[in-house]
Amino acid sequence: MNYSSEYSPPAPSLKVKFTRPFSDRSLELQAKLDTGADMTVIPQHAVSELRLIPASRVSVILFDEQRVWRYTYFVNLSFNGFAYKMVEVIGAQRRDALLGRDVLNRLKIVLDGKTLSFSLFDP
Amino acid sequence: MVKTTIEVDDELWRRFSLLVLREKGERKKNEVIVKILRDYVEQRGLLVEEQQLEYILRIEEEREAFLKMRDELIRNPVYNGKYVAVFQGKVVGCDDEKEKLAETVYKKYGYVPIYIDKVAPKERQVEIPSPELAAP
Numbered sequence: 001m002n003y004s005s006e007y008s009p010p011a012p013s014l015k016v017k018f019t020r021p022f023s024d025r026s027l028e029l030q031a032k033l034d035t036g037a038d039m040t041v042i043p044q045h046a047v048s049e050l051r052l053i054p055a056s057r058v059s060v061i062l063f064d065e066q067r068v069w070r071y072t073y074f075v076n077l078s079f080n081g082f083a084y085k086m087v088e089v090i091g092a093q094r095r096d097a098l099l100g101r102d103v104l105n106r107l108k109i110v111l112d113g114k115t116l117s118f119s120l121f122d123p
Numbered sequence: 124m125v126k127t128t129i130e131v132d133d134e135l136w137r138r139f140s141l142l143v144l145r146e147k148g149e150r151k152k153n154e155v156i157v158k159i160l161r162d163y164v165e166q167r168g169l170l171v172e173e174q175q176l177e178y179i180l181r182i183e184e185e186r187e188a189f190l191k192m193r194d195e196l197i198r199n200p201v202y203n204g205k206y207v208a209v210f211q212g213k214v215v216g217c218d219d220e221k222e223k224l225a226e227t228v229y230k231k232y233g234y235v236p237i238y239i240d241k242v243a244p245k246e247r248q249v250e251i252p253s254p255e256l257a258a259p
Contacts (some may be wrong), residue, residue: 008256021225022234038249046173055180055225055239056247057168063252070168071179074225074239086222088239090251093165098253 001080003116007032012111012118016097018042019076020050021086029097031079033109033118037100040077040089047073047091060090078121082107178236185238188212196242198207 003010012033019026027046034041039058046052052073060070074086084103110120131139143152167202169179189209196202198226199216208216208228215232219225222241241247 020234021229032211034251034253036250036252038251041251048175051174053178053234053236054175055237056182057186058247058249059252061248061252063254067248068166068168070180074222074229075230086225088221090249091168092251093170095132098251 001118003118003119004030004032006030010116013096014079014099016077016079016099018046018050018089018097019078020052021074021076025050030098031097033104033111034100035099035100036102039072039102040087041092041094041098042073043095043097044073044091044093048096052091053058054089054091058090079104082120082122086122104110181236182238185209185212185236186240189238189240193242193244197244202242204242206239206241209240210235 001012001014004013007013013030014033015028016031017026017028020030023045027049029042029046031040052075054071055074056062056072057069060068060074062068070092073088075089076083077087077089078084084106087103106122108123110119110121112118134218139184141153143155147155150242161170169176171179184208189207192209192214196214202214204217205217206221206224207214207238208224210232215237216228218227225239228239229235
């Protein structure tokens with residue numbers, strides 16, 4: 001898979017399908033692979049469109065050590081043949097999703113910055 | 124629209140007025156105050172549509188019940204360090220894995236606001252450091 005040039009510099013990202021629990025209601029979003037993020041993040045508009053129900057809230061530490069709190073939601077997600085049920089994600093005001101280490105650590109990921117490509121495996 | 128009155132320290136107001144005048148121009152204080160209010164609400168995740176707000180209010184009630192019980196739960200080895208689900212003010216489930224717990228309680232009670240959190244002395248913290256350059 002190729003890095004997305006929608007980011008500058010280009011970043012590894014892919015389409016992820018997010019589905020409301022116990023429902024067929026789903027939404028496909030561009031998600032950036034983010035090894036710095038402890039948890040997966042979805043845009044607030046996706047929370048509304050999927051009619052997700054908050055389950056908890058967490059204190060989020062941002063890059064400048066600022067702390068904000070955010071609500072979390074359980075959602076099913078799938079991409080490139082991988083599927084995960086009931087992943088707890090954070091809702092935030094942003095345009096794309098961030099695939100955090102809560103999901104990435106379930107896979108083997110090879111990032112090739114030289115060729116701006118990446119691969120995902122579940123060996 | 125709501126009209127409201129607030130009391131502000133004279134000196135703070137004078138400096139605020141000066142800054143707004145310098146940065147935004149005349150008669151813009153109201154606009155700046157509304158933006159500050161909006162940012163405050165947004166930063167706390169409450170800039171959401173009516174339905175979401177209703178869910179959030181319900182989950183906050185369940186969270187309140189969780190916080191009242193938290194010390195007691197910490198002292199109980201059955202719950203300490205595990206995830207619990209709180210529904211209608213009571214613990215309705217417990218598991219080491221939050222995913223399993225969510226699946227179980229939503230199956231039993233329906234997909235409704237149920238508060239799920241870890242039994243621990245402090246609130247859960249996550250890092251989302253990812254700074255991004257704004258598009259030009």
